[in-house]
Amino acid sequence: MAKNYKPSTLWTQYSMVKSCLIIYDNIDISKFPKLIVFLKRTGDGYQAKKSKILTKSEIDRFLSSADDKEFLMIKVGLILGIAGACRTDELVNLTVDDIEDVGSSLIVKIPNTKTKIPRIFVVTDVGNMLELFRKYLSLRPPHVKHKRLFCTTKQENPVGKNTMGKIPSVVASYLKLPDVACYTGHCLRRSSATLPADAGVDITTIKRHVGWKSTTVAEGYVENSIENKTKIANQVLVGTTTSAITKTVNVSESNIPSNINFENCTNVTFNLNVNK
Known part of the structure; x- marks a missing residue:
């Protein structure tokens, strides 16, 4: 084989192993069912190490407190x-x-993306994010050729x-978070997927x-999100549900209630129709 793999990781990296064998040895591993069963068994119980993520509060704290003179490039990165779920090489390029x-x-x-599908994302004017980007861009010398x-x-x-991949660990170090080394370059992409899942x-x-x-x-992120687990806990332990309930209240000039009470409600949407 062109690359050495640990037995426990062979099944988790099956597609990579399959590609390498076809390219370098002209062997199609999918034609060996017994070998596939063996690889599955060796991979039982194996859990790949995942990068830690940054929370919304940690991101906001770093952007607001870190000194621009030292951390401006880190802030923009x-x-x-986070906004675009970017891989390290996507930021580099x-x-x-x-x-x-x-x-x-x-x-x-x-x-240019790993999946060969171009992406477009938007950074809105939240906090001072646009101001930080414009400040960083203004420092770019006009004579730079690239x-x-x-x-x-x-x-x-x-x-x-390498420098770009250290952005999460620099942020974690500044915030004095534990296990700084666990905030790898993939942290930005994982955080970008986890934040909306939690929401x-x-x-x-x-x-x-x-x-x-x-x-x-994607299901893994939604399944493991704190928000999703909280909803399930409410349904299991409290008995609340998230089903939609519509309540219509007809109000006229001669029948205006002094108050309308709603109890044990979450994620409530009010639709008011005013007829003159």
């Missing part, structure tokens, strides 16, 4: 990485031409993949946002 500032927001294009957005301290040479966003929307083809991966 964090903003774009991002150019100034890929970002359009339309005043109220930034429209960012990721032309188009890469992220540059070194002197704003001349493009930032490499109750549906699977289809998360797939479109992150650019996944597989529903199984």
Whole structure:
């Protein structure tokens, strides 16, 4: 084989193993059912190490408290990485031409992705995110020949993949979070998928946002989200449900109630129709 794999990880990386065997040894592993069963058994109980994620409060705390003189590039990388669920190499290859500032927001294009499907995402004017991006862009010297957005301290040479991949660990170190080394380059993408899952966003929307083809991966984020687990706990322990209930109250000038009481309600939507 072209690459050595641990027995416990062979099944979890089946597609990679299959591709390597076909390319280097011209062997189609799918034609050996007994071997596939063996690989599945060796992979039982194995759990791949996943990067830790940054919470919304941790992101906001870093953006508001870290000094721009030292952390401006880190802040912009964090903003774009979280907003667009970007991989490290996508941030590295991002150019100034890929970002359009339309005043109220930034429209960012990721032309080259791992799945070969271009993505577009938007950074809205939340907090001072647009201000941070514009400040960083204004520091770019006019004589720089390359188009890469992220540059070194002197704003001349493009930032490499290793530096970009350390953005989450730099943030975690500044915030004095435990296990700093566990905040890898994949942290930005995982955080970008977990935050909407915790907010109750549906699977289809998360797939479109992150650019996944597989529903199984997206389901894992929704299933493990704190918001989703809280809803299940309420249904199991308290007996509350999330089914929709419609209540119509007819009010006229001669029949205006002094108050309307709602009890034990969550995620309530009021639709008011005023007829004159």
